[in-house]
Amino acid sequence: MLLKAPLDLAAISFTTELISKGYTADEIGVFYITPCAAKIAAIKSPVGEEKSPITGVINVDLIFNKVYSSFKKEERSSCIVPEKEQLRAEEMEWSLTGGEAKHIKGRCLSIDGIGNAIDFLGQIEDGSVSNFDFIEIRACDESCAGGILTTANRFLTSERLHDRTTKYFHDKSEGRIFDNQSIVRHREYLEQHVFIDAIEPRSMLKLDDDLELAMRKIKNINKICSYLPGIDCGACGVPSCKSLAEDIVQERANTLDCIFVQNTLNTAPENPDKAEKIWGKGRFNKLMP
Numbered sequence: 001m002l003l004k005a006p007l008d009l010a011a012i013s014f015t016t017e018l019i020s021k022g023y024t025a026d027e028i029g030v031f032y033i034t035p036c037a038a039k040i041a042a043i044k045s046p047v048g049e050e051k052s053p054i055t056g057v058i059n060v061d062l063i064f065n066k067v068y069s070s071f072k073k074e075e076r077s078s079c080i081v082p083e084k085e086q087l088r089a090e091e092m093e094w095s096l097t098g099g100e101a102k103h104i105k106g107r108c109l110s111i112d113g114i115g116n117a118i119d120f121l122g123q124i125e126d127g128s129v130s131n132f133d134f135i136e137i138r139a140c141d142e143s144c145a146g147g148i149l150t151t152a153n154r155f156l157t158s159e160r161l162h163d164r165t166t167k168y169f170h171d172k173s174e175g176r177i178f179d180n181q182s183i184v185r186h187r188e189y190l191e192q193h194v195f196i197d198a199i200e201p202r203s204m205l206k207l208d209d210d211l212e213l214a215m216r217k218i219k220n221i222n223k224i225c226s227y228l229p230g231i232d233c234g235a236c237g238v239p240s241c242k243s244l245a246e247d248i249v250q251e252r253a254n255t256l257d258c259i260f261v262q263n264t265l266n267t268a269p270e271n272p273d274k275a276e277k278i279w280g281k282g283r284f285n286k287l288m289p
Contacts, residue, residue, distance in 0.1 A: 002048055002195060002196045002197075002198070002199065003194055003195060003196070004049075004193070004194055004195070004196055005042065006094075006100070007032060007039070007054065008046075008049075008052065008053050008054065009190055009194065011030040011032075011052075011053040011054045012053045012186075012189075012190060012193055013186055013190060014030055015028050015030060015053065016186045016189055016190075017185075017186065020185075028055075029055040029056070030053070030054050030055050031054070031055055031056050031057065031058055032054050032056075032057045032058070033057075033058045033059075033060055033063055034057060034058075034059070034060060035059065035060040035061070035147065035149050035150075036144065036147055036149070037148060037149065037234065037235065037237070038139050038140075038147075038234075039057065040057050040059070041237070043056075043057045044057065047196070047199055048196030048197045048198070048199050049196050049197065088168070089165035089166075089168050090103065092161055092164055092165045092168070093161060093162070093165050095143055095144035095145070095161075096142065096143050096144065096145060096158055096161060096162075097110050097111075097112045097136075097138060097142060097143045097158075098110040098136070099136075099143070100134075100136045101134055101135075101136040104133065104134040105133070106133030106134065107131065107132050107133050107134075108132065108133060108134040108135070108136070109132055109134075109135050109136070110136045110138075111135070111136070111137045111138070112137075112138040112139075112140065112141055112142060112143050112146070113138075113139075113140070113141045114139045114140075114232060114234065114239050114240070115232070117137045117138070117139060118239070120135075120137070121137070139234065139239075140154075141154060142154040142155065142157070142158045145157040145158040145161065146158075148233050148234055148235050149235075205246060207246075207249070207250070217249045217250075220245075220249050221242070221245045221246055221249050222245075224244075224245040224248055224249070224255070225241055225242055225245045227255070227261075228241040228244065228245060228258055228260075228261070229241065229258070229260045233259075235258075235259050236253070236257040236258050236259070237257070238253075241258075244257060244258060
């Protein structure tokens with residue numbers, strides 16, 4: 001069975017709570033603040049649902065820049081940080097690999113990395129693996145600690161979070177008592193809405209009805225792939241450089257959708273040596289318009 005993501009269930013819970021207090025659906029808006037491109041895509045184009053229970057998504061840089069700009073304009077040398085309750089160990093580790101699966105009874109598995117996720121889902125599809133009670137799959141290596149827009153080393157970030165959880169696990173006085181009464185009150189409703197519809201497989205890629213033209217497109221895809229960095233970062237919105245090359249050939253994307261291509265074209269005229277370090281000697285010339 002396929003389940004809604006926890007953030008969707010949280011949105012449903014908050015909405016239900018507000019409706020029970022007398023607000024109408026038109027008066028309620030649930031907005032999610034995140035730096036994660038995958039979360040943004042999941043909210044704007046949900047899989048297995050016609051519409052996300054989350055009203056909208058806001059990139060964290062928008063919030064940060066507005067707060068920082070306001071702070072600078074008022075020329076404050078310091079600001080009052082509101083007191084907030086400390087997250088529990090389980091909440092701190094939720095965004096790391098295994099953060100969800102370890103709370104589920106039964107046979108569970110945690111997988112991270114887009115390549116590993118694709119391979120494992122393929123094994124599920126062909127029936128070579130089965131009988132799991134819960135499978136947690138994250139697109140990024142080390143899960144959110146290794147997100148494509150994070151600046152710190154993913155392994156060090158993961159280590160710091162684990163160290164913090166160990167500290168608070170042994171010193172529960174610094175933790176907080178989790179108030180889950182609002183969720184418990186709506187348990188029956190949530191259990192009825194926890195599932196998503198069946199996910200239909202996408203049709204196989206067909207480059208063209210004309211076989212000769214399709215073969216030329218394959219050749220162009222391979223050529224474009226040789227120009228792309230090949231690190232499959234996903235920043236362009238597709239899971240791999242090959243997928244981007246396929247979209248470019250089908251005129252659904254542009255080479256400049258790759259942030260590395262953008263960076264190279266922007267810096268190369270002033271610093272060709274830097275471009276060659278990025279792309280390899282002589283490769284940059286192939287990218288010039």
